[in-house]
Amino acid sequence: MSENTSGGFIRRMFANDIATDLAEGRVLELAEIYALDAVNDDERAMIDDYIKDAPERPEFLDRVREAREALSVSFAPEEAPPVGLFDNIMERITTDAVTQPPAEPAAPPVANPAVDDLAAARARRAERTRTGGARRWIVGAAAAAVIALGGIGVGAYVSAQNDPVNQVLQAQDVQKKSAPVPGGGTATISASSAKDSFVVLMDGVAPAPEGKVYQLWTLPKDGSAPVPQGTMDAETLSKPAVVKGLSSASSVAITVEPTGGSSAPTTDPVLVVGLSA
Numbered sequence: 001m002s003e004n005t006s007g008g009f010i011r012r013m014f015a016n017d018i019a020t021d022l023a024e025g026r027v028l029e030l031a032e033i034y035a036l037d038a039v040n041d042d043e044r045a046m047i048d049d050y051i052k053d054a055p056e057r058p059e060f061l062d063r064v065r066e067a068r069e070a071l072s073v074s075f076a077p078e079e080a081p082p083v084g085l086f087d088n089i090m091e092r093i094t095t096d097a098v099t100q101p102p103a104e105p106a107a108p109p110v111a112n113p114a115v116d117d118l119a120a121a122r123a124r125r126a127e128r129t130r131t132g133g134a135r136r137w138i139v140g141a142a143a144a145a146v147i148a149l150g151g152i153g154v155g156a157y158v159s160a161q162n163d164p165v166n167q168v169l170q171a172q173d174v175q176k177k178s179a180p181v182p183g184g185g186t187a188t189i190s191a192s193s194a195k196d197s198f199v200v201l202m203d204g205v206a207p208a209p210e211g212k213v214y215q216l217w218t219l220p221k222d223g224s225a226p227v228p229q230g231t232m233d234a235e236t237l238s239k240p241a242v243v244k245g246l247s248s249a250s251s252v253a254i255t256v257e258p259t260g261g262s263s264a265p266t267t268d269p270v271l272v273v274g275l276s277a
Contacts, residue, residue: 018043022050031060035067068163099177125198164242168192168199179273181205187254189273191246198275200241200252207234215257216241217265218249226253231261249275 005148018039021030027050033039034047051057168174171192178188191198200216208214213233217226229243229252243252253269255262 018046022046027051027054027056028060028063031034031063032067068166110163165198165199165240168195168197168242171195177273179271181254182270187271187273189275191253191275193246196246197242197244198246198252200243202232202237205237207237211259212256213259213261214244214270215255215261215265217246217253217255217269218243219251220248221250222248226265228261228263231257233259246275251275 005088018030021027027047030047033046039047051060063120113127169190173194174190174192176188177188178186181187183206186203188201189198213231214237215231216229218229219226230241232241251274254271255265255267255269257266
């Protein structure tokens with residue numbers, strides 16, 4: 001991505017802050033710029049290393065996913081934006097950020113050294129809060145710019161490069177199959193040999209009974225045991241699931257399993273769909 005894109009714009013502004021944010025536990029503030037690919041390889045590695053065991057990991061991943069979903073929904077390659085739209089948006093972002101109301105002036109210093117130390121600590125904390133708020137505002141505005149500019153390839157770049165779902169759905173060789181699910185609804189399998197992956201999307205399917213979840217399995221071509229590929233509960237049932245290893249699988253199956261899933265199927269599949277590698 002060139003330095004004229006919103007990713008480069010954000011990177012120039014915030015590259016020096018990422019290590020500080022991680023050191024001070026503000027990793028959630030980095031989710032949107034991570035999703036927008038507005039970090040370099042070293043910064044991404046720092047964030048990945050921090051988040052792998054962090055308690056904020058689920059919320060961080062949710063925010064990254066939501067940002068990428070917003071981009072993918074808004075991407076429309078056939079629409080040409082007005083000339084100069086990107087420059088106008090970037091100018092407004094910069095102008096508005098600079099013209100935000102200034103902070104209230106600090107009270108005159110107190111002679112007492114202990115009070116001086118306390119006031120200084122409060123001032124530093126307030127400054128960090130103002131800086132973080134401005135950064136979140138600008139990142140949000142830049143994300144809106146990416147969405148608005150999807151027609152000229154910025155949104156396409158972010159989606160295709162960072163979102164495994166869109167990597168499959170936008171692949172040139174993608175093939176789709178839909179099958180009815182007993183009880184109502186359909187399951188659509190979108191497979192790409194080039195990506196060696198497929199996407200499963202359930203539409204209109206009722207959640208599994210209480211204490212149960214749907215579980216995905218791939219059935220290997222060599223006839224070996226089914227391979228577990230994740231579960232879908234009531235919350236995740238309507239969201240797309242990406243599965244790697246298309247080339248080694250003959251079919252995808254869905255069973256109903258106890259909450260948390262099983263290491264091997266415990267029930268007959270409710271659905272089996274053949275795959276084409």
